[in-house]
Amino acid sequence: MLYAIISDVHSNLEALNAVLNDIKKFGIKEIFFLGDSVGYGPDPDECTSILNSLCSVLIAGNHDMAIIGLTDISQFNSFARIAIEWTSKQMKAENISLLKRYKMLQEILEKNIFLVHATPKKPEEWSYIDIMWDVDKQFHYFDDKICFVGHSHKPFIIEKKSSGELLLHKEEVRLSEKSRYLINVGSVGQPRDRDPRASYCIFDNGLIYFRRIEYNIKKTQKKMMGYGLPVYLIERLSYGV
Numbered sequence: 308m309l310y311a312i313i314s315d316v317h318s319n320l321e322a323l324n325a326v327l328n329d330i331k332k333f334g335i336k337e338i339f340f341l342g343d344s345v346g347y348g349p350d351p352d353e354c355t356s357i358l359n360s361l362c363s364v365l366i367a368g369n370h371d372m373a374i375i376g377l378t379d380i381s382q383f384n385s386f387a388r389i390a391i392e393w394t395s396k397q398m399k400a401e402n403i404s405l406l407k408r409y410k411m412l413q414e415i416l417e418k419n420i421f422l423v424h425a426t427p428k429k430p431e432e433w434s435y436i437d438i439m440w441d442v443d444k445q446f447h448y449f450d451d452k453i454c455f456v457g458h459s460h461k462p463f464i465i466e467k468k469s470s471g472e473l474l475l476h477k478e479e480v481r482l483s484e485k486s487r488y489l490i491n492v493g494s495v496g497q498p499r500d501r502d503p504r505a506s507y508c509i510f511d512n513g514l515i516y517f518r519r520i521e522y523n524i525k526k527t528q529k530k531m532m533g534y535g536l537p538v539y540l541i542e543r544l545s546y547g548v
């Protein structure tokens with residue numbers, strides 16, 4: 308089994324292309340996308356169309372759902388809201404209709420994995436998983452060996468042993484027969500763990516690990532400036548916050 312799991316592209320075409328080039332180097336044919344193709348960045352049409360053509364699973368993120376009117380954006384902070392309003396005006400109808408096909412969650416039985424954007428528990432609430440406090444209960448809301456999530460833009464691997472003990476892995480994990488896993492793959496287009504490089508995950512025969520990929524941040528920022536997107540959203544890409 309060899310596949311890549313990517314999430315939270317957020318209209319960042321430079322980051323997406325850098326990640327896709329990296330995926331190609333490994334000869335990976337199957338890519339699962341965990342949601343938020345749009346919001347924040349300058350290239351919503353291109354990113355949505357590329358993801359649609361290359362990913363075998365497309366999961367809905369809160370920003371995708373906001374574009375098609377299925378999530379209330381009054382919950383969004385002001386920067387996210389400005390970006391969503393800009394994105395809605397910018398996007399072609401044909402690409403907006405692609406977002407309508409995204410699924411809230413998907414279980415792939417033969418791979419023993421569960422895919423969702425925010426949380427296995429009530430995914431439509433778009434909650435954030437706190438790795439100190441509410442990881443354990445999330446394991447009750449999927450039956451598979453591994454659940455992959457995105458949403459917080461901060462990568463982590465939590466292993467739950469058969470004894471109930473929880474372990475945090477930072478960079479990689481070799482799957483053990485009796486453990487189950489909850490894995491946040493990080494964000495391609497707007498990392499927030501103080502590492503500005505794009506983040507994604509590779510599953511390679513029982514080994515799961517993160518890849519961090521440099522991309523042309525300045526090019527993305529220049530486009531965002533040209534479109535008058537909020538300075539805070541432009542600046543944060545330099546720092547990965």
Ligand code: ZN
Binds near residue numbers: 317343368458459460
């Ligand atoms: Zn996101």
